[in-house]
Amino acid sequence: MKTLGEFELIERYFKRPARRAALGVGDDCALLAPAPGMQLAISSDMLVEGRHFLATVDPVLLGHKALAVNLSDLAACGAKPLAFTLALALPRAEAKWLEPFAHGLLALADAQGCELIGGDTTQGPLNICITVFGEVPAGQALLRSGAKAGDDLYLSGNVGDARLALEVFRGTVSVPSAVFQLARARMEQPTPRVALGLALRGIASSAIDISDGLLGDLGHILKQSAVGASVDTDAAVSRVAARAAYASVEPLAGTTVTPAQWLEWALAGGDDYELLFTAAPSQRAAVLAASEASQTAVTRIGRIEAERGLRLVDGQGQTGPNSYTSFDHFA
Amino acid sequence: MKTLGEFELIERYFKRPARRAALGVGDDCALLAPAPGMQLAISSDMLVEGRHFLATVDPVLLGHKALAVNLSDLAACGAKPLAFTLALALPRAEAKWLEPFAHGLLALADAQGCELIGGDTTQGPLNICITVFGEVPAGQALLRSGAKAGDDLYLSGNVGDARLALEVFRGTVSVPSAVFQLARARMEQPTPRVALGLALRGIASSAIDISDGLLGDLGHILKQSAVGASVDTDAAVSRVAARAAYASVEPLAGTTVTPAQWLEWALAGGDDYELLFTAAPSQRAAVLAASEASQTAVTRIGRIEAERGLRLVDGQGQTGPNSYTSFDHFA
Numbered sequence: 001m002k003t004l005g006e007f008e009l010i011e012r013y014f015k016r017p018a019r020r021a022a023l024g025v026g027d028d029c030a031l032l033a034p035a036p037g038m039q040l041a042i043s044s045d046m047l048v049e050g051r052h053f054l055a056t057v058d059p060v061l062l063g064h065k066a067l068a069v070n071l072s073d074l075a076a077c078g079a080k081p082l083a084f085t086l087a088l089a090l091p092r093a094e095a096k097w098l099e100p101f102a103h104g105l106l107a108l109a110d111a112q113g114c115e116l117i118g119g120d121t122t123q124g125p126l127n128i129c130i131t132v133f134g135e136v137p138a139g140q141a142l143l144r145s146g147a148k149a150g151d152d153l154y155l156s157g158n159v160g161d162a163r164l165a166l167e168v169f170r171g172t173v174s175v176p177s178a179v180f181q182l183a184r185a186r187m188e189q190p191t192p193r194v195a196l197g198l199a200l201r202g203i204a205s206s207a208i209d210i211s212d213g214l215l216g217d218l219g220h221i222l223k224q225s226a227v228g229a230s231v232d233t234d235a236a237v238s239r240v241a242a243r244a245a246y247a248s249v250e251p252l253a254g255t256t257v258t259p260a261q262w263l264e265w266a267l268a269g270g271d272d273y274e275l276l277f278t279a280a281p282s283q284r285a286a287v288l289a290a291s292e293a294s295q296t297a298v299t300r301i302g303r304i305e306a307e308r309g310l311r312l313v314d315g316q317g318q319t320g321p322n323s324y325t326s327f328d329h330f331a
Numbered sequence: 332m333k334t335l336g337e338f339e340l341i342e343r344y345f346k347r348p349a350r351r352a353a354l355g356v357g358d359d360c361a362l363l364a365p366a367p368g369m370q371l372a373i374s375s376d377m378l379v380e381g382r383h384f385l386a387t388v389d390p391v392l393l394g395h396k397a398l399a400v401n402l403s404d405l406a407a408c409g410a411k412p413l414a415f416t417l418a419l420a421l422p423r424a425e426a427k428w429l430e431p432f433a434h435g436l437l438a439l440a441d442a443q444g445c446e447l448i449g450g451d452t453t454q455g456p457l458n459i460c461i462t463v464f465g466e467v468p469a470g471q472a473l474l475r476s477g478a479k480a481g482d483d484l485y486l487s488g489n490v491g492d493a494r495l496a497l498e499v500f501r502g503t504v505s506v507p508s509a510v511f512q513l514a515r516a517r518m519e520q521p522t523p524r525v526a527l528g529l530a531l532r533g534i535a536s537s538a539i540d541i542s543d544g545l546l547g548d549l550g551h552i553l554k555q556s557a558v559g560a561s562v563d564t565d566a567a568v569s570r571v572a573a574r575a576a577y578a579s580v581e582p583l584a585g586t587t588v589t590p591a592q593w594l595e596w597a598l599a600g601g602d603d604y605e606l607l608f609t610a611a612p613s614q615r616a617a618v619l620a621a622s623e624a625s626q627t628a629v630t631r632i633g634r635i636e637a638e639r640g641l642r643l644v645d646g647q648g649q650t651g652p653n654s655y656t657s658f659d660h661f662a
Contacts, residue, residue, distance in 0.1 A: 124379030
């Protein structure tokens with residue numbers, strides 16, 4: 001097995017000429033200047049083996065996901081991706097892992113116009129820390145604090161599928177192969193909703209990306225906006241893509257997944273990287289147009305209310321309290 | 332032992348009102364805008380237990396060091412610290428570790444006017460990844476690529492002491508307690524040379540911070556500037572603070588440290604976080620003034636030459652080739 005030195009590693013897999021940045025990889029600092037009138041949106045996410053990904057994951061997909069979860073934060077702010085830094089702790093510097101990892105990472109970076117401008121590499125337990133930079137016109141960032149009573153509550157894409165895949169890996173449930181493959185793709189290769197986030201500038205009143213579970217992350221909007229919400233649980237559970245796919249593969253009744261599990265995974269599954277956002281009812285046509293322009297499905301799943309707290313409402317109009325807990329890395 | 336949840340952890344130890352940033356901790360992204368005409372200097376460093384620090388280190392000092400090594404990169408660019416993000420993987424979220432860690436981290440942050448604006452926390456093997464942001468007037472950043480034949484080569488502060496402390500911890504050498512304490516403080520609590528870096532804007536032709544060893548990091552300047560250098564080894568070894576302190580404690584002859592070890596640690600010890608920089612001979616008075624203004628010792632240790640390669644010259648004028656290798660995390 002060829003082992004690479006640290007500097008050779010950086011040169012070979014990660015050094016590229018600076019494009020947008022004034023100075024890229026290879027000095028003590030990178031240099032970046034947002035355009036006049038723009039603010040820089042900054043987010044940092046750390047991925048740890050066994051916690052955020054399984055040791056068995058394809059390095060191409062891991063490279064994609066490591067950047068995707070960071071781009072998802074930019075999307076939730078309505079920021080346009082510019083650049084990122086990569087800090088990487090690796091047990092061994094091996095070409096057979098680094099090459100596909102860099103490939104997956106830089107393919108998404110190129111697709112999103114997001115430039116690798118610097119970082120760090122070290123020996124250690126596998127850990128991927130990316131800090132991402134985007135730009136947004138001053139005052140136009142989508143924040144968690146802007147939701148108002150009466151606003152509609154929307155969800156992009158699908159939820160719950162990553163959790164299904166995790167449970168299959170854990171062996172707690174079994175599903176047909178075609179369903180598992182769909183769920184696994186959602187877990188291993190999430191699509192950051194950057195285009196939707198950009199399209200929602202000036203339309204959404206608040207937004208967050210769902211990483212720790214729909215209801216848990218909704219809780220951050222409610223707390224920071226000082227409002228409450230009711231959530232249509234049937235609408236939410238309908239967005240589990242694997243559940244919808246099931247019907248075409250095998251009757252739901254024939255599986256080991258219970259209705260309560262589908263609901264739990266939709267509402268509190270985690271690892272979804274979808275946008276949850278609010279907008280005034282007067283913006284419904286604009287939200288639809290943003291969904292179409294960004295080619296991203298958007299589902300209205302509830303409403304913001306003045307009464308604090310979170311109420312779950314099913315298709316029969318039955319209301320219940322929220323008994324789901326958000327994912328906590330230290331729980 | 333009280334165990335804290337992730338959100339409680341962030342709230343309690345790391346959330347503070349945003350001052351300079353437009354938006355700080357608590358949303359999907361932080362928002363930052365450099366002043367007009369300024370570029371943002373960005374650097375990222377990852378610290379891993381057993382690699383960059385020992386498990387026995389005081390968390391107060393570790394908090395300091397984690398930020399200091401990043402500020403050292405800003406210093407090497409002549410950038411003024413603005414803000415940083417902190418991503419933290421922890422085996423357990425314990426107040427008895429987090430409180431002193433945050434204290435050491437934020438004390439240095441406050442002293443340097445560098446604001447914590449966001450980050451991430453997760454469960455995992457201890458890993459500290461900081462990305463730091465500074466500002467520098469467009470075109471004035473100190474780069475590795477500006478050294479010219481005939482320039483003087485300078486070193487700030489002291490080198491080799493961190494390596495001495497490491498070797499004592501490893502048990503390969505023994506030194507008197509007072510000498511060890513001095514070296515240990517240098518290893519555990521490096522002083523980022525921010526003030527000197529700012530004072531060298533417009534004076535230094537190139538700069539780098541020494542993290543992997545004096546000669547190894549000098550090699551980056553030489554490569555990127557397409558020049559060579561001769562280094563006065565006596566001048567370099569005179570900058571080992573512990574060696575100088577030795578004389579006042581115990582005769583050097585009475586120790587287990589050999590002259591060759593002192594020299595190796597000065598030239599290739601690593602973990603020094605000093606500035607190595609070049610300036611034209613016409614700037615000698617300006618360099619001295621920058622040293623005085625920043626209250627940072629500066630020593631002239633060599634010269635940049637047109638002939639490529641690195642030549643070591645001792646006090647007797649004897650020249651030898653460079654046989655030292657830079658620290659490589661994967662060697």
